[in-house]
Amino acid sequence: MTPLLSFYNAYSTLILFSGVAALLALSIYVTLMAGQLSLGNAALAAIGGYAAAILTRDFHAPLWAALLSGAGLATAVATIIGIPSLRLRGVYLAIATLAFGEVVRVIALNLTITGGALGLVGIPPLVTFWHVYGILALAAFFFYRLERSRTGRAFAAIREDETAAQAMGIRVTYYKVLAFAIAGFLAGLSGGLSVHFTYIINPSQASFSEAVNILTYAIFGGTATFLGPIVGGIVLTVLPESLRFLREYRLLMNGATLVLVTIYLPHGVLSPRLWRGRHARV
């Protein structure tokens, strides 16, 4: 057995979690690109997770069909909540999307098909390293191209000045809904992936603290390019584990890290101001 393989076997769950966290961070990043602070991503991931789990566990659907169905459902829900949410700005949008997360959590708690408070167990182990990191690589490539496209520029214009963006002929509502839909797809996909290597899902995955975790990934890594959220998701997943010797204080470290980053690196770890010259889009 090669050393690399034995390393992977020892830490496989952590490595898979890191990849999923990076996907979730990208899902919040896409709405931030368009200037929208949406905190519904944990709930969208839970929707994708429940849908995919039910399909593989109870209906023996193939993994790819389950993943796409879960992502599709989350996309549909994100679009539906996206449209009315667009009347809201800034912190009000954040509150509304948090409330949406609570609604999802309570529904999952009370439905039979979602297994109530216990959630679903015995989900088949179908996801491997290549699934998670293959999808992450595709997503990263997607964002690399998106940032250099007309659509990406429309997002950035809306983020900087909605009125000016409209005066440039940009359909603000359309692009905001599009950002929400992409966010829903990525979140739903990551939910579908994670249930197939944790084998369980329960309502707490739509909770407030999960939603905030996802935001911290993006803030920690920085939102100037898609690399920031990816790095943030991976580092903040690995960090608490590598600090196990601190015992119960280790969770404190995540908070402390975030405080330090927001004070000393307000644009995140991967800020273009720190890595000058690397990021020239035009």
Place this chain on the structure above:
Amino acid sequence: MLECDHVSVAFGGLVAVDDVSFAVAEGEIVGLIGPNGAGKTTLFNVITGFLRATTGRVRFRGDAIGGERPDRITARGIARTFQNIRLFREMSVLENVVIGRHIRTRATLLEAVLAAPAHRREEARVRLRARELLDLVGLGPRAHEPAGSLPYGEQRRLEIARALATEPRLLLLDEPAAGMNPAETRALTALIGSLRRDAGLTILLIEHDMKVVMGVCDRIAVLNFGRKIAEGTPLEVRTDAAVVEAYLGGRAAGAPPRRRVAAGADVLALDDVSAGYGPVDVLHRVSLRVGEGQIVALIGANGAGKTTLLRTVSGLVPSRRGRIRLHGASIERARPERIVGRGVAHVPEGRQVLARMTVLENLRAGAYARRDREVEDDLASMLERFPVLRERRRQIAGTLSGGEQQMLAIARGLMSRPRLLMLDEPSLGLAPMIVGQIFGIIQELNARGVPILLVEQNAHLALETADWAYVLEMGRMVKQGEADRLLGDASVRRAYLG
């Protein structure tokens, strides 16, 4: 091409535009003038879809466009610039223009992700076109700088380039010359003329600079209190009695010539000061004096460093070398709030009133650093001096017109009972009559003993008002002297007076 037919706009009880009708024919350049608060920008917002007319109709090339979304109207071929400049400040100059191409490009997200040839060709065309437009407005060399870092006049030109990128047939310009010096204004006037000649554009513009309006417009419509009070050729409008009374003001608008004051003891002294943002110095070893009782003017081209100098005195830009003394005490290391506490009031360019607070709250905020009990007395005298502000004292500052905001910004600065008042472009975006009033106020304040450091694009007015003046060029002091001498200086006239 454009017809406004009995258009009215009411905000609650306030009628901002009152039954205005006018038309713009293809290929015309039409000016829209009138005092601040007359409803000019409101009318622009109606035409471009940002506001809906309460009654009346707007037609563009025969189609009714009232109530359409702004992006649809842009797609139809109407582009605009904004009075209060709305660039994408964090993006580069080039990116701003590239975004302007949005509506004229078609590549889908899928094509972009797959880097399809169609997408690549389109991107190359977009960049090429954006470069051409930047060259047209003279910003080619600045393509990769952040838009927010450009001086005011260049930001205005960038907004024009960005608007042109949408391929309009009708271009609406909202105070394009505000913040430009005479040389830049001449270049702008030439640009506007060439847009019609070479690109076949029809142009509707709001402008206070009468040289621009009289120079390029075929026809002028005049608004006052939301109503159209006159329309005609520049000559007809200029001699119209109602227009002169409402807008242009009498000949003596600039206030009587004042007695020049010789420099007393130094209030403010800069010695060998260098300062700037990031790694680059904007000011290079600059020295300057403001004496007791003086009005000192600082003139120079856009980007010369005038605003930076004021910001350095205020402590908003750190100085890298040299000394800054206020009444003999060094302040170059002091924090901005301490400098305000020592009696420096800085009225910034572009006003920067606290937009969500009322007029009264803004004025009280100006007295924040004071501990004495006469704040209420000063508040009362301020409202007396600025009757418009008294009328609007409970109004939210962001809803005031440009001129009213400028008055509020000056009044707010005065609330700190400054021992030195620094004014950055007080005439920016103001109607001629209001400019006369503001400069009257400046002289009156000075007569009561407040020394003033004045930065002003309207160099003529600045030199007429000031005792002493400095000329700043590329961050260096190149000339100083008695203001009236500079007014007669041939090289100064050529460069800044037009």
